[in-house]
Amino acid sequence: MVENNLFKNGDWVQGKSRDGELIHGFVETVSDNREIVKVNVVESDNEKAVGKSIWIPSKWTEKLPDLEISNEAHLLALIDLALLSKDETWFMELSGKLESIKIHPKITARKSEVQIPGNRIVKLDFK
Numbered sequence: 001m002v003e004n005n006l007f008k009n010g011d012w013v014q015g016k017s018r019d020g021e022l023i024h025g026f027v028e029t030v031s032d033n034r035e036i037v038k039v040n041v042v043e044s045d046n047e048k049a050v051g052k053s054i055w056i057p058s059k060w061t062e063k064l065p066d067l068e069i070s071n072e073a074h075l076l077a078l079i080d081l082a083l084l085s086k087d088e089t090w091f092m093e094l095s096g097k098l099e100s101i102k103i104h105p106k107i108t109a110r111k112s113e114v115q116i117p118g119n120r121i122v123k124l125d126f127k
Helices: 074-082 088-103
Strands: 012-016 022-030 034-043 055-058 061-063
Touching: 012 034, 022 055, 074 088
Parallel strands: none
Antiparallel strands: 012 022, 012 061, 022 034, 034 055
């Protein structure tokens, strides 16, 4: 597991509750002594825990790696989540990423079929 002092608000984590339930969520609060964290549970094997915030020892929690999301649909879904959780900082960060994607779109296709007028057989692979 990760050292206690590495957790900060907004980090996505997974771990176990005091009752042994598997949880997945994000850190809302880190205690002053960094020994416990308050996690907003997004997924759990106990459905009653989903949507609730629980305090758990940080040593029972593991920080998940940050993911780089560059898909517009995923960003829009995360923006909705930021609005629901009233997280203005996260909302602004996601909105900036979305704007960046709109200004500088990337070519995401690795392989595609390109039709050249008059020749319907040609297939070109882009790498």
